[in-house]
Amino acid sequence: xxxxxxxxxxxxxxxxxxxxxxxxxxxxxxxxxxxxxxxxxxxxxxxxxxxxxxxxxxxxxxxxxxxxxxxxxxxxxxxxxxxxxxxxxxxxxxxxxxxxxxxxxxxxxxxxxxxxxxxxxxxxxxxxxxxxxxxxxxxxxxxxxxxxxxxxxxxxxxxxxxxxxxxxxxxxxxxxxxxxxxxxxxxxxxxxxxxxxxxxxxxxxxxxxxxxxxxxxxxxxxxxxxxxxxxxxxxxxxxxxxxxxxxxxxxxxxxxxxxxxxxxxxxxxxxxxxxxxxxxxxxxxxxxxxxxxxxxxxxxxxxxxxxxxxxxxxxxxxxxxxxxxxxxxxxxxxxxxxxxxxxxxxxxxxxxxxxxxxxxxxxxxxxxxxxxxxxxxxxxxxxxxxxxxxxxxxxxxxxxxxxxxxxxxxxxxxxxxxxxxxxxxxxxxxxxxxxxxxxxxxxxxxxxxxxxxxxxxxxxxxxxxxxxxxxxxxxxxxxxxxxxxxxxxxxxxxxxxxxxxxxxxxxxxxxxxxxxxxxxxxxxxxxxxxxxxxxxxxxxxxxxxxxxxxxxxxxxxxxxxxxxxxxxxxxxxxxxxxxxxxxxxxxxxxxxxxxxxxxxxxxxxxxxxxxxxxxxxxxxxxxxxxxxxxxxxxxxxxxxxxxxxxxxxxxxxxxxxxxxxxxxxxxxxxxxxxxx
Numbered sequence: 001x002x003x004x005x006x007x008x009x010x011x012x013x014x015x016x017x018x019x020x021x022x023x024x025x026x027x028x029x030x031x032x033x034x035x036x037x038x039x040x041x042x043x044x045x046x047x048x049x050x051x052x053x054x055x056x057x058x059x060x061x062x063x064x065x066x067x068x069x070x071x072x073x074x075x076x077x078x079x080x081x082x083x084x085x086x087x088x089x090x091x092x093x094x095x096x097x098x099x100x101x102x103x104x105x106x107x108x109x110x111x112x113x114x115x116x117x118x119x120x121x122x123x124x125x126x127x128x129x130x131x132x133x134x135x136x137x138x139x140x141x142x143x144x145x146x147x148x149x150x151x152x153x154x155x156x157x158x159x160x161x162x163x164x165x166x167x168x169x170x171x172x173x174x175x176x177x178x179x180x181x182x183x184x185x186x187x188x189x190x191x192x193x194x195x196x197x198x199x200x201x202x203x204x205x206x207x208x209x210x211x212x213x214x215x216x217x218x219x220x221x222x223x224x225x226x227x228x229x230x231x232x233x234x235x236x237x238x239x240x241x242x243x244x245x246x247x248x249x250x251x252x253x254x255x256x257x258x259x260x261x262x263x264x265x266x267x268x269x270x271x272x273x274x275x276x277x278x279x280x281x282x283x284x285x286x287x288x289x290x291x292x293x294x295x296x297x298x299x300x301x302x303x304x305x306x307x308x309x310x311x312x313x314x315x316x317x318x319x320x321x322x323x324x325x326x327x328x329x330x331x332x333x334x335x336x337x338x339x340x341x342x343x344x345x346x347x348x349x350x351x352x353x354x355x356x357x358x359x360x361x362x363x364x365x366x367x368x369x370x371x372x373x374x375x376x377x378x379x380x381x382x383x384x385x386x387x388x389x390x391x392x393x394x395x396x397x398x399x400x401x402x403x404x405x406x407x408x409x410x411x412x413x414x415x416x417x418x419x420x421x422x423x424x425x426x427x428x429x430x431x432x433x434x435x436x437x438x439x440x441x442x443x444x445x446x447x448x449x450x451x452x453x454x455x456x457x458x459x460x461x462x463x464x465x466x467x468x469x470x471x472x473x474x475x476x477x478x479x480x481x482x483x484x485x486x487x488x489x490x491x492x493x494x495x496x497x498x499x500x501x502x503x504x505x506x507x508x509x510x511x512x513x514x515x516x517x518x519x520x521x522x523x524x525x526x527x528x529x530x531x532x533x534x535x536x537x538x539x540x541x542x543x544x545x546x547x548x549x550x551x552x553x554x555x556x557x558x559x560x561x562x563x564x565x566x567x568x569x570x571x572x573x574x575x576x577x578x579x580x581x582x583x584x585x586x587x588x589x590x591x592x593x594x595x596x597x598x599x600x601x602x603x604x605x606x607x608x609x610x611x612x613x614x615x616x617x618x619x620x621x622x623x624x625x626x627x628x629x630x631x632x633x634x635x636x637x638x639x640x641x642x643x644x645x646x647x648x649x650x651x652x653x654x655x656x657x658x659x660x661x662x663x664x665x666x667x668x669x670x671x672x673x674x675x676x
Contacts, residue, residue, distance in 0.1 A: 055106060055108055056106040057110060058099070058112055059112070060113070060114050062114045062115060062117065065086065065112060065114035068090075069088065069126070069135055070134050071097075072091075072094075072134050073088070073090050073094040074089070074134075074135050074137060075088075075089045075092075076088075076140075077138075078142060079140070079142075080141075080142055080143070084116065085114070086113070086122060090110050090111065090112065098110070119141075123139065126139045193271040193296070193305070195269060195270070195296075195300075203264075204264035206264045207261055207264045207265055208265055210257070210261060211258055212384070212391040213380045213383075213384030213388050214258070214377055214380070214384065218258065220245070220375050221262055221375065224242065224245060225266045227242075228267070228268050228302055228304070229266070229267060242350065242373055243340065243341065243349075244352070244370050245374075246353050246355070247259070247377055248354075248375065249356060249376060249378055250379055250415060251417070252416060253415050253417075254416045255308075255377050256308055256354055258377065259352055259354060262352065263304070263306070268300075268302050269304075270303065271297055271300075271303065272306045274308045274309055274312070275308065275312030275353075276312045276313075278313045278336075279312060279313065279332070286329070286332030287331050287332050290332060293305065297349045301348035302349070303348070303349060303350075304349075305351045306352045306353070307351070307352070307354075308353075308354050310361070311355045311357045311358075311360060311361060313333055314333055314355075316360055316363070317330050317333065337362075337364055337370065341369045341370050351370075351371070353371070379413060379414075380419075382412075383408075385408040385419060386404055388416050389407055389419060389423070392420045393423060396423055396426075397436070397437045398438045401440070402438070402439065402443070403440065407443055410444070412507065412510060413508075418450065422447055425449055426438050426442040427442075429449075430442045452500060453497045453499070453500070454497065455496070456495075456497065461496075467537075468537055469501050470494050470502075470624075470626040470627045471536050471619075472502065472532055472544070473492050473493070473494055473503070473504055475619065476525060476526070476528045476529050478528060478611070478612060478619045479608055481641050482615060482641065482644075483525060483611075484521065484645075485517055486506075486521045486522060486524075487507065487509065488506060488634070489504065489634050489637060490507050491631065491632070491633050492504045492622075492626060492633075492637075495630050501543060502543075516558070516564045519564070520600075520604060523554055524611075527547065527551060527601070527605050528612065529543070530547060530605070531609045534609070535613065551601055551604075555596075555597040555601055559596045559597060560573045561574045565596045566596075567592055567595070567596050568589070568592055568593065573593075615641070618641050622637065625640075
């Protein structure tokens with residue numbers, strides 16, 4: 001019976017919300033307009049406007065005014081010293097003489113107004129007329145009534161402050177409803193989660209069919225959906241529903257896409273929000289939003305809460321006291337920990353979260369009972385990249401001869417987002433050239449564009465610079481071709497792209513572990529460009545900066561983290577703690593690490609020079625061919641050096657034709673690697 005009440009509560013709440021939405025909301029815009037009109041009328045009309053409504057009026061000269069008084073037309077005379085004006089109210093029997101119209105048209109209290117020269121002369125004139133019997137009333141003086149303006153200017157600063165405060169609060173509340181939009185300030189602590197329900201306005205159209213690859217991650221997520229759809233299947237065996245699942249992986253691997261698929265597949269409400277939505281400048285707002293989110297989730301249970309980029313609020317708490325917004329972030333995290341597995345219960349509420357920085361999350365957040373499962377969403381392998389390409393190629397008109405296996409092999413290390421970008425870029429390139437379908441050359445040019453940058457055909461280089469770049473890139477190609485564990489070469493180019501003046505494109509073997517010998521061969525091939533410059537030009541240039549940066553980082557990683565040093569064997573000094581500011585080794589050890597890095601790089605540099613001297617003729621022929629064509633491929637290198645004596649597993653997959661149709665000046669060339 002309790003479960004039935006829970007299921008019926010959601011439709012009742014939805015109907016109540018629909019009724020509330022249909023009620024007309026009071027708009028304060030018309031109130032503001034009416035107040036502005038009233039203030040303007042009072043400002044411009046004032047008391048004069050009200051008095052003028054009792055009779056007609058006209059302005060006359062002071063001479064005409066005196067004539068009217070001498071003729072006995074005056075009923076009452078009122079003078080204003082501040083303005084220097086005098087008003088003569090006309091007797092009813094003389095209204096027609098003055099205004100040429102009857103009492104009905106002129107009103108009950110018509111008057112004429114004139115400017116008087118001075119109060120003394122006016123007093124003398126009125127006193128004389130009283131003695132002569134022409135004027136039997138009295139002369140009265142009054143000052144201008146500035147009461148309204150005084151009140152207005154006294155209240156104006158306060159009204160301005162109130163108006164600005166209301167405007168800011170409405171903006172902060174994102175136009176929140178309520179009385180005159182004032183709901184914004186009262187809704188600051190409300191959750192901003194987006195509710196996704198079946199049949200609702202925000203219903204997700206993404207399903208598990210749209211998620212290619214990631215079979216293991218998709219299986220674990222599907223189990224959560226299956227548990228919500230058919231909980232009896234699991235509870236009969238004594239199992240409990242997992243409280244939380246954390247999606248961990250590099251950017252672009254499909255973590256948020258998996259969450260969208262869960263929202264599209266599940267038959268329960270799905271609350272979606274970002275970790276940054278909890279962060280606010282006001283103290284206590286983040287914790288309040290967490291409480292409100294879980295309150296709504298409990299009302300909709302069973303349901304799923306998804307927090308994207310949870311590292312924005314779940315970062316590890318510091319040991320010492322921190323200042324500023326960190327305290328607010330920690331209070332938000334504490335509230336999140338309490339809601340996920342505190343004293344209260346959250347039966348039927350599953351929390352899903354995604355992050356690419358799981359190493360900085362608080363340990364209390366990762367323990368069992370909060371996030372019971374950590375689902376790793378890694379970069380796709382070869383077969384998974386094929387599946388991802390098939391998904392993203394559906395809306396694209398591709399050539400029938402396009403080989404998806406080729407595209408998957410030429411995009412090692414690409415994430416799902418990168419592959420989607422390749423497909424879109426290839427379609428744009430094909431459309432730019434007026435093609436009817438997207439061909440292999442368009443995809444290869446798209447990978448070139450994404451990895452290396454825009455091709456700079458107009459970059460001006462001297463013949464000497466071009467020759468130096470050709471020797472540099474030929475050095476990379478020569479070393480990598482003649483070393484056993486170096487990555488297989490695909491293409492070498494001296495066409496400038498992005499910030500690189502040249503590049504060598506490899507097809508790295510997808511390994512799960514890497515040996516020391518493999519790393520040393522890769523380091524030697526990377527130093528081949530600088531070694532070729534020194535040997536065959538007699539000087540070194542700045543073109544090897546990227547190579548030296550990669551080699552230095554690789555050497556420090558091998559020695560300090562992987563223990564691949566004879567002087568410091570089997571030692572790892574990697575420190576994962578974010579708040580540890582000291583190095584986990586002494587100054588003497590740091591000196592040993594520096595010495596070992598220098599020794600290792602120097603050994604591989606001398607090894608590269610020795611191999612280049614041994615293959616001097618082939619290197620020179622390769623450089624000349626680069627200067628002539630600007631782009632050469634693996635088959636050109638094979639004609640010069642012969643077939644490689646070592647065939648890797650990746651090279652066995654290259655039996656198909658991987659070489660695109662050569663085009664002049666590097667146009668339509670395959671993608672380049674990370675060498676520069």
